[in-house]
Amino acid sequence: MQFLIDDPIVEKQFQQLQNEIKLRKNGPVSDSMKDKGIKYAFNWGVSIMDLKEIARKYPANHLLALKLWNKQWRESMILATLLDDPKLVTEEQMDFWTKSFENTEIAEHAVANLWVKTPFAFVKAIEWMRGKKHLVRYTGIQLMGRLAMVEKKALDEMFEPFFEILHPLTKDASLSTVLYRSLNILGSRSKYLNGLCLNFVNDLKESDSEVAKKLAGLVYEELSSEFIQERFDQ
Numbered sequence: 526m527q528f529l530i531d532d533p534i535v536e537k538q539f540q541q542l543q544n545e546i547k548l549r550k551n552g553p554v555s556d557s558m559k560d561k562g563i564k565y566a567f568n569w570g571v572s573i574m575d576l577k578e579i580a581r582k583y584p585a586n587h588l589l590a591l592k593l594w595n596k597q598w599r600e601s602m603i604l605a606t607l608l609d610d611p612k613l614v615t616e617e618q619m620d621f622w623t624k625s626f627e628n629t630e631i632a633e634h635a636v637a638n639l640w641v642k643t644p645f646a647f648v649k650a651i652e653w654m655r656g657k658k659h660l661v662r663y664t665g666i667q668l669m670g671r672l673a674m675v676e677k678k679a680l681d682e683m684f685e686p687f688f689e690i691l692h693p694l695t696k697d698a699s700l701s702t703v704l705y706r707s708l709n710i711l712g713s714r715s716k717y718l719n720g721l722c723l724n725f726v727n728d729l730k731e732s733d734s735e736v737a738k739k740l741a742g743l744v745y746e747e748l749s750s751e752f753i754q755e756r757f758d759q
Contacts, residue, residue: 532588535586535588535589535592536592538583538586538589539589539592539593542579542583542589542593542601542604543596543601545579546569546571546579546598546600546601546604547569549569549571549572549575549579550569550570550571551569551570551571551572552570553570554570554571554572555568555569555570556570558570558630562628563628563629563630564627564628565597565598565599565602565627565628565631566597566598566627567597567598567599568598568599568600569598569599569600571599571600573603573634576600576603576604576607577607579604580604580607580608583608585608585609585610586608586609586610587609587610587613587614589608590604590605590606590608590609590610591605591609591618593605593608594622599630599631602631603631603634603638606631606634606635606638606639607634607638607639609639611639611642611643611644612644614639614643614645616645616648616649619640619643619645619649620649622635623635623640623649623653623660623661623664624658624661626660626661626664627660628660629660629663629703632660632663632664632667633667635664636664636667636668636671637671640664640668640671641668641671641672641675641676646668646672646676647672647679647683649665649668650665650666650668650669650672650687651665651686651687651690652665653665653668654666654669654687654690654691654694655690659697659699659700662694662697662700663700663703666694666700666703666704666707667703667707669684669687669707669711670703670706670707670708670710670711671710672684673707673710673711673714673718674710674714681714681715681717681718684711684714684718684721685721687711688721688725691704691725692729692732692737695729695732695734695736695737695740695741696732696734696736696737697736698736701736701739701740704740705740705743705744708722708725708726708744708748709744709747709748712744712747712748712753713748713753713756715757716757719748719753719754719757722744722748723745723748723749726740726741726742726744726745726748727741727745729741730742730745
């Protein structure tokens with residue numbers, strides 16, 4: 526990881542952000558998240574809306590984001606994803622943060638707020654989907670769907686490599702929800718990708734995994750629906 530170099534302005538912002546987080550703490554929300562299995566080393570229970578409001582007061586700053594991430598509070602890590610500069614993010618940083626994720630909430634915020642905006646997004650999505658750790662694979666799948674949603678200028682062919690590595694992931698029940706979500710986004714992007722997704726899930730129907738077959742049925746029903754197909758005919 527990168528070394529942090531002290532900067533008095535950044536340090537002042539860092540201290541201000543910590544104070545803003547503490548002022549908006551919500552114990553019941555923190556306890557509720559813990560009860561639902563969303564665990565962090567430290568969680569003040571600040572709402573996402575409040576965190577986005579706080580982030581809008583500060584310009585993007587890579588050093589500030591690194592300091593916030595290293596604090597390891599739920600709120601400081603989410604703010605790090607909101608305040609980092611995607612152009613300065615390195616592959617090493619992406620791997621380091623992603624491998625340290627402890628729940629799906631932080632994975633989803635990192636993907637939506639930061640990872641998808643970096644020049645390494647497609648490469649990392651494929652790499653992480655091949656990973657060994659559950660949350661790393663989860664992040665890769667989430668990033669695939671996010672790319673399909675927001676990268677309007679990306680060629681459809683850029684998504685083809687994902688289909689070569691999806692099969693073993695479909696057998697993991699803990700990934701079914703994020704796969705369902707991401708495949709539906711991918712298959713709604715264009716008629717071409719819709720066809721690839723439908724062919725993929727049709728093949729899955731012959732899988733020896735009940736988990737994969739159930740996923741295939743749900744995705745096929747969604748992507749072959751009149752609502753989706755009519756969009757491509759307009």
